[in-house]
Amino acid sequence: MTEVRARSPGKIILSGEHAVVHGATAVAAAIDLYTHVSFRPDCSLPSDHSDRSVNLELQDMDLVLSWPLSRLKKSLGDSFTASSSPVSCTEERMKSIAILVEEQAIPEAKISLSSGISAFLHLYTSIHGYKPGKVVVSSDLPLGSGLGSSASFCVSLVAALLASSDVIVIDKSKNGWNTLCNYDLELVNKWAYEGEKILHGKPSGVDNTVSTFGSMIQFRLGELTHIRSSAPLRMLVTNTKVGRNTKALVASVSERASRHQDAMAAVFNAVDSISKELSAIIQSDAADDRSVTAREEKIEELMEMNQGLLQCMGVSHASIETVLRTTLRYKLASKLTGAGGGGCVLTLLPTLLSSSVIDKVIAELESCGFQCLKTEVGGKGLEICFS
Numbered sequence: 208m209t210e211v212r213a214r215s216p217g218k219i220i221l222s223g224e225h226a227v228v229h230g231a232t233a234v235a236a237a238i239d240l241y242t243h244v245s246f247r248p249d250c251s252l253p254s255d256h257s258d259r260s261v262n263l264e265l266q267d268m269d270l271v272l273s274w275p276l277s278r279l280k281k282s283l284g285d286s287f288t289a290s291s292s293p294v295s296c297t298e299e300r301m302k303s304i305a306i307l308v309e310e311q312a313i314p315e316a317k318i319s320l321s322s323g324i325s326a327f328l329h330l331y332t333s334i335h336g337y338k339p340g341k342v343v344v345s346s347d348l349p350l351g352s353g354l355g356s357s358a359s360f361c362v363s364l365v366a367a368l369l370a371s372s373d374v375i376v377i378d379k380s381k382n383g384w385n386t387l388c389n390y391d392l393e394l395v396n397k398w399a400y401e402g403e404k405i406l407h408g409k410p411s412g413v414d415n416t417v418s419t420f421g422s423m424i425q426f427r428l429g430e431l432t433h434i435r436s437s438a439p440l441r442m443l444v445t446n447t448k449v450g451r452n453t454k455a456l457v458a459s460v461s462e463r464a465s466r467h468q469d470a471m472a473a474v475f476n477a478v479d480s481i482s483k484e485l486s487a488i489i490q491s492d493a494a495d496d497r498s499v500t501a502r503e504e505k506i507e508e509l510m511e512m513n514q515g516l517l518q519c520m521g522v523s524h525a526s527i528e529t530v531l532r533t534t535l536r537y538k539l540a541s542k543l544t545g546a547g548g549g550g551c552v553l554t555l556l557p558t559l560l561s562s563s564v565i566d567k568v569i570a571e572l573e574s575c576g577f578q579c580l581k582t583e584v585g586g587k588g589l590e591i592c593f594s
Contacts, residue, residue: 217347235413243344263341309321361398361406365399437491535567
């Protein structure tokens with residue numbers, strides 16, 4: 208059987224993080240940094256079938272894991288069959304999967320990968336059944352930094368498995384990357400959400416939706432609207448490498464909102480207005496350099512306003528403020544993206560900004576120990592190819 212390769216993008220929150228939990232509108236976008244998954248089914252027929260296994264290689268983590276089919280069947284039950292419709296992981300099944308992950312004796316330094324590996328086992332056996340094969344994963348995205356690396360992993364994995372199982376049909380004779388029809392994208396998205404539930408408990412579904420469909424979305428209280436930028440948007444993503452506890456940050460904003468109800472309601476309303484205006488500007492036409500510059504200046508102002516409101520919510524951090532001060536010296540606008548408390552910061556790179564200035568900004572930020580990634584915003588979603 209041919210090797211299947213899939214890639215799907217990470218995401219950024221352009222506006223509305225935290226406030227969205229309190230009813231405000233938010234805007235998220237795909238970025239051109241991808242998680243890559245390749246899947247090669249094992250179609251050999253050894254005399255002893257019990258020797259065959261499911262293998263997972265996490266290249267960036269230098270980790271190779273393997274489960275004999277006989278062990279999977281014994282733990283998860285012989286009667287479990289592959290399904291083309293999304294299947295939730297029951298509590299009982301999750302306990303069995305947790306044991307299978309523990310048996311791999313993952314080094315302590317990499318134990319944070321356990322939930323992702325659990326999601327892998329659920330998705331693999333649910334879609335592909337107890338059939339041998341090898342999955343190899345690599346990613347452009349830093350893990351746990353708020354750029355949607357887990358959703359990107361789930362989307363790419365699901366797509367590769369569904370394509371290999373012929374649940375989604377792709378022209379295998381076509382060279383290069385294939386896009387999927389909306390029906391197949393919806394199926395991938397629903398499956399990926401089941402993986403995200405294992406990783407995050409009660410995810411919003413925004414990350415996997417952006418990773419699947421690409422482009423941009425506006426969302427509020429579970430309502431998603433796909434939007435499309437009329438012109439390219441470039442961002443510098445700075446990873447502060449400061450870890451943060453998303454649940455704790457969300458809880459702290461809620462606590463502040465309960466202590467200062469009127470003031471925080473005004474903050475959330477302001478964020479809602481910013482997101483709606485940003486969405487309209489992104490979709491507006493920009494015919495020439497002057498109108499492109501005017502458009503980007505408005506986006507910069509909205510980013511700065513949104514960052515000020517995030518500071519009001521108490522989710523900034525010393526590392527984020529360092530990025531803000533550094534980019535401001537070059538007259539560039541920045542804001543945190545995601546939960547805050549560390550994580551990543553976005554800086555708009557105007558169309559007419561020279562590459563030498565960008566290089567200076569990156570050099571200064573990297574001298575602080577940060578990681579810088581240049582990205583195009585609002586691009587392609589999931590793609591698949593055969594090799």
